[in-house]
Amino acid sequence: MTQRIRIYQQGTPAVLHHETFELESPSREQVVIRHEAIGVNFVDTMFRDGTFKVPLPFSMGVEAAGTVEAVGSRVQHLKVGDRVGYFFSFGAYADRRVIDASALIKLPDDISSEQAAGLLSKGLTAWALVRQVHGVQAGETLVVHGASGGVGSLLARWAKSLGATVIATVGSAGKARIVEGWGLDHVLRSDEPDLAARIKAVNGGRGVDVVYDLVGRQTLDASISALRDGGDLVHVGNASGSVAADTALLAARGIRYAQPSTPQYVNPQNQDRAASELFERFREGALGHLELTRYRLEEAALAHEAMAARKHVGSIVLMP
Structure with missing residues (x-):
């Protein structure tokens, strides 16, 4: 059985519910991913606590990285075994999931799944902020x-x-x-x-x-x-x-x-270019060492508590 974190009501981190479920088959334009690392972002706490209203029950998380396990019949640019990541698609707090293939970014060999889960959403947000929202000079x-x-x-x-x-x-x-x-x-x-x-x-x-x-x-x-x-x-x-x-x-x-949001500026048309620049800046050391704090998937509530306390440095990831 597949594991995931869902909420059935909005509120404190205690509403994060760890459960098992039967994963559906992918449609013709979808793939199945086995997650290897899941990013935790501040926006997750806003979907959980009610700042943003969401339809309930709601599958938590927007960012993860892992390996393609199955591919829909119309998917041409990905194959089983490809390493991929994504930065904004609901349902990331799971060990496996079905996702639209268009949301996925192929990962270079030198970028680990943990690095991708800690970098993509936050790094593409940074890219949008310095390149699109205000072009830093x-x-x-x-x-x-x-x-x-x-x-x-x-x-x-x-x-x-x-x-x-x-x-x-x-x-x-x-x-x-x-x-x-x-x-x-x-x-x-x-x-x-x-x-x-x-x-x-x-x-x-x-x-x-x-x-x-x-x-x-x-x-x-x-x-x-x-x-x-x-x-x-x-x-x-x-x-x-x-x-x-x-x-x-x-x-x-x-x-x-x-008051920008990342999906306003990063989309399927430019996400590969943006991610390529992000990974290049990371390789050359311009973005420094990536600090990661790790929790198990079932410890998602602890990760949210840590984020609310603002005591961590860098990125938080959940490990399935």
């Missing part, structure tokens, strides 16, 4: 709030590799010590007072060009205050709680406000 100064997390860690280092001055903020002294070793320009604590003033101080008293805010409630006011007039505010996540920006204030200052 050498000489710009930008802020990444939540720089120690899965997306933030990749985003901050990717932007630095493009020649930007990067000001990273993190939520604890322990995280600061880790991030300070990454070669970024400045690392600040987001839980200390007058964050906007401290950002401007390390930027010579000037507002910054771009802020990527992955934290939300705790940092959004500081994000707006730290920006120069005409800058870009990219509101990516709400790790500290959801909050709405004062759009009238942003408009008065000419600040462009974006």
